[in-house]
Amino acid sequence: MSYDIIKSVGRAPRIHQKGDPQQASGRTFFIDASHQNLTTIPSEILALEDLEEAHLENNQLEAIPQGIQRLKNARILYLNKNKLSELCPELGKLSSLEGLDLSHNPLLPSSLPVLSGLRALRELRLYHTRLADIPIAICKLLHHLELLGLTGNDLKSLPKEIVNQTKLREIYLKQNQFEVFPAELCVLYNLEIIDLDENKLTVIPEEIGSLTRLLKFYVACNSLPVLPESLGHCRKLSVLDLSHNRLHSIPHTLAELTGMTEIGLSGNHLEKVPRFICKWTSLHLLYLCNTGLRGLRRSFRRLVSLRFLDLSQNHLERCPSEIGALKNLEVLALEDNKIRQLPSDFGSLSKLKMLGLTGNQFLSFPEEILSLESLEKLYIGQDQGAKFTSLPEHISKLQSLKELYIENNHLEYLPTSLGSMPNLEILDCRHNRLKQLPDSICQAQDSGVVAWNNGPERIGEI
Structure with a gap:
């Protein structure tokens, strides 16, 4: 069982309804023509001059007709998951457009400069479009961008002109080819979210400390051996994912990040929980999978706000007694350790909904589980380690249980x-x-x- 920090990179449609594009007429402000197998944008939609929001995603569109310029009041346009390779010049004439999603299209780089005409654009999503470069014109001329989504491309760097994006709050660069952290980002002082997961980074510059408005920083699945001490200057940081790097320690300057709510440290060889983390009493998600842990600090019991704790794939020979103090825990992952029994107060975790114990050393079913009245999912298969031969008859005490995995x-x-x-x-x-x-x-x-x-x-x- 594995868990990922959930990251929101988009916004839901303002209105939720389904409309038949053939029946659209009158003063229509919103239309949803997604999932209709459209090969072209119907003329009936292009005639809706009052249209403000159009959903045309998940179709078979291969081209955008010149008539798109008639949608002069369009503010939000979803064209993601189509077959677009070219962007017509008329798209760049939508002067009111604030949000555009072209993700998952095989776009030709030569057509992208058209987007530089969308001077009102605030959100631009180009996820999974095979981009190797970002046109300089976009960085120079789009001065109102607040969100730039570039996940899943082949980018190795950003143009230096990105420094013109002084209003940028969110940038998504996950699953690209960055070996060097884009230093240009460190002067974009309004940045609140940076996502650089799944790249090839080996260093983060000290200048990162200049981003004092940074709220969420994702650099999981890179090759970082150390972190800059200046990261502690990002005092508003609340979500930090450092999972699956090459870290052996965390700078003590991060103790200043007292507003932390989520941190991912899985896949780093830390051996001990950093002492200052136990002072982050607002923390509610903590990922410590495969970090070489053999136990927890006594001060760990201070983390009373924790709702999610992943301690799987470590070297725990007993379930840490400190866990019993975490009364708000809802998810606890202890898989693939060497645990033989649970502490007597384990049943006090009255809010626990999901418990993972697969791959430990239980010789019998741990009856402490039977007091977990809110438990909905229990994983206790023994795919490695010891086996047990029976379940207690009174397992029916787990009246909230929805899923029980006892294989192997x-x-x-x-x-x-x-x-x-x-x-x-x-x-x-x-x-x-x-x-x-x-x-x-x-x-x-x-x-x-x-x-x-x-x-x-x-x-x-x-």
Whole structure:
């Protein structure tokens, strides 16, 4: 089981409705013609001169007709996930356009300068468009950009003219080919979000400390061996993802980031939780998967706001007792450690909804789990390590449980009480020693799925 920090890079449509483009008429301000297999933009849409927001994504459009210039009041235009390679000059005449999404199109670089005519543009998304360069004209002439989305391209650098984007608040550069952090970004003082995940960065410049309005900084899956101490000057930083780099320590200057709510450190060989992190009492997501941990600091119990904690793939031989103090935990991942038992106060985690224990050393089912009244998902397959042979009959105490994964154990039978659990939807007991399922499970009225030795079946149809 793996978890990713959730990052929002877009905004939902202002109005949610579905319209038939053939029936659009009158003073129409919004239209959704997405997923219609359109090969061209219907003339009926181009005739809607009052149109402000148009959704044409997920179609088969190969070209934008000259008539697009008739949409002089258009403010938001979604053309993503089509087959556009060329952009007609008339697109650049939409003087009111504030938001444009051209993502997932095979755009030719030669057609991109057309966009420099969209002087009112605030949000431009060019995700996954195979770009190797950004036209200088865009950086020079679009002075109102607040969001620039360039994820999933072949960029190695940004033009120096990007410094003209003084209003830029969000820039998304994930999944590109950057080996050097774009130093030009360090003078864009209004930046709030920088996403450089999945590049080839080896260093972040000290000048990053100039970005005092930075809120979210993503540099996961790079090759960073160290961090600049100046990062601690970004006092408003609340989300920081450093996962899967080559870090062995975190600068003590980051202790100044007292507003941190989410931090990802997975995949770095830290061996210990940095002491100052235990002072971040507003932290609610903490990723420490595969960091070489053998235990937690006693001060870890101060993190009372934590809702999500990933300690999987470490060297824990016991479940840290400090976890019992984290009363707001909703998700706890402890997979692939060496844990043999849970602490006696484990059941006090009254808000826990998801628990991952797969790949540990349990010789019997840990009954401390049975007090987790809010638990909805339990993963306790033993794909490596020890096996256990039975489940307690009173597992039915877990009345909120929706999904139970107990594969790869040595279970010879299942308790009949599983059939009386009202919310159970998925029961995965594959790769055990079961010869049959209890009648109580076979007769369950739920529409859930049970996966066992003979393959997945629908409960009630076995």
